[in-house]
Amino acid sequence: MTDVRYPFTAIVGMADLRLGLLLNAVSPAVGGVLVRGEKGTAKSTMVRALAGLLPSIDTVPGCRFSCDPASPDQGCPDGPHASVAGHERPAYLVELPVGVSEDRIVGSLDLERALAEGVKAYEPGLLAKAHRGVLYIDEVNLLQDHVVDLLLDAAAMGRSYVEREGVSVRHAARFLLVGTMNPEEGELRPQLLDRFGLTVEIAATREPDERAEVVRRRLAYDADPDGFAARFAAEERELAERITAARELLPSVELTDVALRQITAVCAAFEVDGLRADIVMARTAVALAAWEGRTEVNEQDVRKAAQLALPHRRRRNPFDAPGLDEEQLDRTLDEHSDGPDDDPEGGGPDGDGGGSPEPQGDAPDGSATAEEPAGEPELPSQAQGGGTKAPVASAGEPYRTRLFKVPGTGKGAQGRRSPAETDGGHTIRARRPQGQLSRLHLSATLQAAAPHQAARGRDSRALVLRKDDFREQVRQGRESNLVLFVVDASGSMAARQRMAAVKGAVLSLLMDAYQRRDKIGMITFRGSGAELALPPTSSVEVGAARLEQLPTGGRTPLAAGLLRAHETLRVERMRDPHRRPLLVVVTDGRATGGKDALPQAGRAAGLLAAQGVASVVLDCESGHVRLGLAHTLAAQLNASAVTLDDLRAEGVAALVHAHRPTSSSMRKAA
Known part of the structure; x- marks a missing residue:
């Protein structure tokens, strides 16, 4: 298995997905991107390739939370940090497995050491590792709802909070959030969809020549990963430099009153709930201008921002397909324009900086045709x-x-229907730990240890605990x-x-x-x-x-x-x-x-x-x-x-x- 990533610039087509990822690389404040598409469309390949383009970061040596030596987190659990030279390393790509637990995400306390030795031993989770990098969630629609809520809250606040067993830990958690999903395997709730900044619909190209090029490149990569990567090294370098330049330009970009009025008018016209869409559109339009090397947002930036930020916010029930009415978008922009189009060259920006769309292989601009079943089901x-x-x-x-x-109590995946033993819910009893102890039942643990204190030679106020004394909580919630x-x-x-x-x-x-x-x-x-x-x-x-x-x-x-x-x-x-x-x-x-x-x-x-x-x-x-x-x-x-x-x-x-x-x-x- 090779460690050489497939080059980002070697991926054929999918201009909207490429642009959505790059805009988040320029401005993580956009809020991440959700990639919806059929299986086998290189969603994961492109996300993993993006990590290789991100600028390296300086970290405080020995800090498990990737603090920046130029501006360390004042509340870092490993701090306070003295003024030291930073250690340069690449930005991490952290992949979240489908079956991940809450402890693995936010970190966990070693309860056995805490009780037996009096040591608060906190082990950071994946959010700490993803800080200042990329957090990639494949099949995000298959994660438990409470896990997705936790991730999106951390992404929105830029911090992770751990409050459990009398221990309070807080640390910075700012990352580029990317989720991929196949809608045929289930949808995210509208409340969770709204938390992703951008969404992109992708489908495999139906053009034979373009498909042939995809296969040709993949076979070449599998045969010689290093040689294949070398072919695109110059393009990768140029793209990485462009990301860095856009990041530096970002604070200088002006969101004009006209552009802001167009953004709010579009959100009002499409009746999106709340104001998150307006904020995301504004940040996206600014990032688009910076990506194009401009210092002022224009109408084409607003249009493209709407196409990326609004489709998934238009859903009113699970049977609605995401999408935008392009004619309505045009009318709204025209009604609130301050004059002729201020982009003299016309055309919307794309991932390569050009104005023309990629042929055939581009993701649909707001429609959801790729996920809808075509025609009637075939019946024998x-x-x-x-x-x-x-x-x-x-x-x-x-x-x-x-x-x-x-009827009865199950042990299925957490949901909202039938009674079951779950990670959430209320505690109904205690039992001996099954695997690693994660949910301590304190009173049951003390009751199990109390009768043995004299035999164990307790001669002080400290409680003498053995591994067999520990009990964990059994919680009852609901399953799907x-x-x-x-x-x-x-x-x-x-x-x-x-x-x-x-x-x-x-x-x-x-x-x-x-x-x-x-x-x-x-x-x-x-x-x-x-x-x-x-x-x-x-x-x-x-x-x-x-x-x-x-x-x-x-x-x-x-x-x-x-x-x-x-x-x-x-x-x-x-x-x-x-x-x-x-x-x-x-x-x-x-x-x-x-x-x-x-x-x-x-x-x-x-x-x-x-x-x-x-x-x-x-x-x-x-x-x-x-x-x-x-x-x-x-x-x-x-x-x-x-x-x-x-x-x-x-x-x-x-x-x-x-x-x-x-x-x-x-x-x-x-």
Whole structure:
């Protein structure tokens, strides 16, 4: 494995991403950049390459917090620092793993030494290491929410705060924050999106010649990393010098009243929440002017700043794609312009300082076409009962549902749905440490040690502790679950008004799953079989798109849908044994395909019930005469059943909240 980074200037295309990273290198106050794009688009490669362009920094020798000798942090835990010559080193690139813990990020206290030896031994975390460098979060959308909150708070305040077990530590933590994500694997909450200064959408080029050049360069790098890097050494040097020059020019750039008025007018016109967008746009426009070697912000700087800073702040719900209306942007800028365009050469700035966009491979300027599923999902012809295109009904308006819960206490990823043992939440008991002690239960530790003090020869006020005495806290919070929808798309559901209501209900539950940080999956059955229309994912955007495109018609192979759910849950249990499932069956309970259709569905339901799968049946039967088949299915699943009307009025979550699996009864709504 080579330590030679792929050169930044060797990356083909992606001008907006290149520009977003460089502007943050010029002015970290911009607030970082979030890179959204499909897998395999060199997101990580470009971020890692950027670190090699950053100027070297001087640090106080021996300081674990990278203090600048010219202006040391007065509150540095390793301080106070005497006036000494600095040690020059490259700026660090610190990568944050997906499974990182809070202790690893902010640092931790060695509790055993603190209690047994009376020593406050604080070990700095990744935020201390990232100070004055780059903090890179790959797959930021897969991090726990409280971890992302902690990181973004540190980035905004420029300091990290550790308050735990009677120890208070504060240190500087100013860094260039970069997050990458694939939207198909789940979205960030709008509150967290807003904390990133800029966002860039990227997609792989569809131009064969450009793709060929990407492959050619990558193969050359793999064959001879040193030789390949040498080819671009001069360009890398020039770009690094340009970053340094832009940093020096930055304090001299003037944000004119006209430019400021345009910035605030654009933010008001696009109805972004709060004032963070205005501030980020102003800082970005100033950094753009400095990058171009100018001392005054012009209209093109404002336009480009809007394209980078506003798209992710336009979302109102998880089903909205980020983006900007370019015509509205043009109108707003023109209305608040002080005259003709003050950029005589025209065109927007890019990462190379030119005004023309890169062909084909550029990231979209504010649109989200790369992440949206193209066309309708492909459904097997044998499951459709014929070659005629089935009708598609639009979903009704989503509405709020009450909380679903899986019974019992789990150990899954932290979320907002079912009870579980988590790193957060309230303390419910103590236990012996499982691994490194991180959450000391002080009273339980003292109780465990007290009976042994005489035998250990205690002859002073100091408590004699042994390793076996330590106890850690067990905290109960909430976990996220896998919500698996099994949707009847047969002819019995084909009435458009009825299917619109069904889709509206499922869309509402998808919204709830997004807010609870769940994974979702969707199985549909119609014709002669069932298919996994949406493999388990964290992306409710994809789920909503698949639901909207769902056609109806044909027979009702209920047993096939339940068996497919059984197999899907079996596979997911092997992949993630701690994530508990919640099965939502959307059907009127009918089953066609012969006289054995209903018994087969009952046996399939029995398989799921035997595994203890928590389930809910949404009864979609309508009309004055009802057969009650959905309630029969619910009894076989050992589940609750609720009608669509009850879902809207009281919420199916109330039923699941009260549901406790039994072998002989079914709980109904109060």
